[in-house]
Amino acid sequence: MSAEAEQVHGDEPAPPLAPEPYGPMPYTPSAPPEGMQRQRLHPLTPLLESVRFLTAVAAAVGVQMFTSRNFLFAVYAALAAAVVGGIASLIALQYRGFVIWGRELHIYGGVFTRSHRTVPLDRLQSVDLVRPLQARVFGLAQLNIEVAGGDGTDAKLAYLKHDRALELRAELLSIAGRPGAQPRTETADDSTEDVSEASSPLVPPVTVRKLALASLLEALPVQLTALLVFGTAFAVTGSIFGFTTVATALWFGFFAPALFGYLQSTISTVNRFLRNCRFRITRDGGNLLIERGLTDTSHETVPVDRVTAVCFDEPILWRRKDWRRVEVWTAAVSQQISVLKSTTALPVGSPAEVATVAAEALPDLPAAFAVHRPPRRARWRMPMRWKRTGALLDEKAFVVRHGWWVNTYVALPYARIQSVQVVQGRIQRLQGLATVHAMSAGSIGHTAKAAHRDVEEAVAMAAELRRRADMAAALEAPRLS
């Protein structure tokens, strides 16, 4: 904050400062002594980090081998790669490692460009355990360390043996004095059905079948529409230009961007399904721990006091099933820019499960809201979603509902509202309508927007939001990072 204050005041005489400094004391890094023994990373690290490169090289060599029918070439290439790679790895490993020194974690890396990163553990926000596929094969894991006021990039410790990583995570958390510091009784084979687990999950695990059905139902409308549009376009152009090879090739070339987008959305749906498999959410002190993933396992930590908003998504085909997805927004500051992260707290769940998770993420937050619709004269502006749009000043949070394909409730606690805006477009002015935006910390998309309210209601709503935000913010201690 001190740097900011200087920037604000410039070279003018500074106004009197507040009686005591806000936030944590200024941080002064120190260096561990030279001779300090560094802890090494796993010897396979360089190999795993270059796995993509190696795959590409292997593919190139394979192609070369089959086209030239020179099998000795592959042998030579493999030998050369093994020798060069081995020596390079050995050298690289000498310079890589980490040291826990006092309340800091020092991470060393780089051969030609040395890097030395200091992580102040006092400001530790979360330590996430991630297990990419290539690392899982060897029973390794990676730690992503997130620090308040960092430069936005996580410090990484990759790769460590899985049990060593868990130990280290507990150690780092205990140094930081965070709850959840006790080494968790998790077995190395990370089976989700492990009943000896100390903390029990908040909701029963989502079965693969249910998740698959949910993903399918979510993707179906998009897929059908895309196929319909592409089919129609293909038929129309075909009937005009004929179905010759040239015309078809041109058609694909012309629609390539759209097709690419469609492909990407399909892949991301599948990826999301894989990521959310074996989903498990537990409460651990002030944190929500989320473990998920089929091919790449990841452990995420959501500090509950950092939750900015909770979203409930309902894709159009889930309505009949009464399913919802819960997303949690968390905010952190890094380099004067607040970063908002959206984490899935429940990939799919029944109303009861949704309510459980919501109440854990934001204390006393209900999961069903009776939102008020915009006035009837706004209906022609959104014929499909008018019924499913609304806003509500709930007890603890400002709740808005919007969307047709995916109907979403956003619950933004009053204490997290940064600023309020009332916007009135030119047609809205003729109709006597206005839109209220309540902005949370972070990027542009993350606002709670109550569209097309009656003008007087909108202004009163904005005033009320401001009043409640002040009241709610006064109740809690300032949290600057």
Added chain:
Amino acid sequence: MNARAVPVWDLWPDGIEWQPMSPKLRTVWVLRSLLNMLILAVIAAVPLTIWLGWEGPLWALGGYVVLAGLRSLAVARTVKTWGYAERDQDLLVRHGLLTRRLSIVPYGRIQLIDLSAGPIERMFGLTTVQVRTAALASTIEVPGLDPLVAAALRDRLAVRAAEVREGL
């Protein structure tokens, strides 16, 4: 005019004393829009000259005069809608002729306050105050202030922001 078509900010429950911007702001913005239009006119003159020969620049000039006149009128009317108000707990800024915007920033959420002045603004001795919160979408500008007024506003805001500090 429709009875409902009162500006949205006039409906605020309790009366607010809106501070107007410096009267020079209108001149600055009109000049700025004239300059911008001039650049556009010069760019447009090139293809017009190729297409119409020597009549091209004349057409460009004529178009410039008409459009710049209209634009200046619109800008001059827009400037009048700008206003700001300092209340106990928050800063209110209103602006917009067609799309009306009323922004409310609580002092406790202010993270950065910038002063800036462009070349034309400097010529007329005006300064813009920019207020930032943690929400990226809500950078609030208070343009066209006298440098002294701007500095005073900034200092007041900074002091208030330090007094009531709220988190994210």
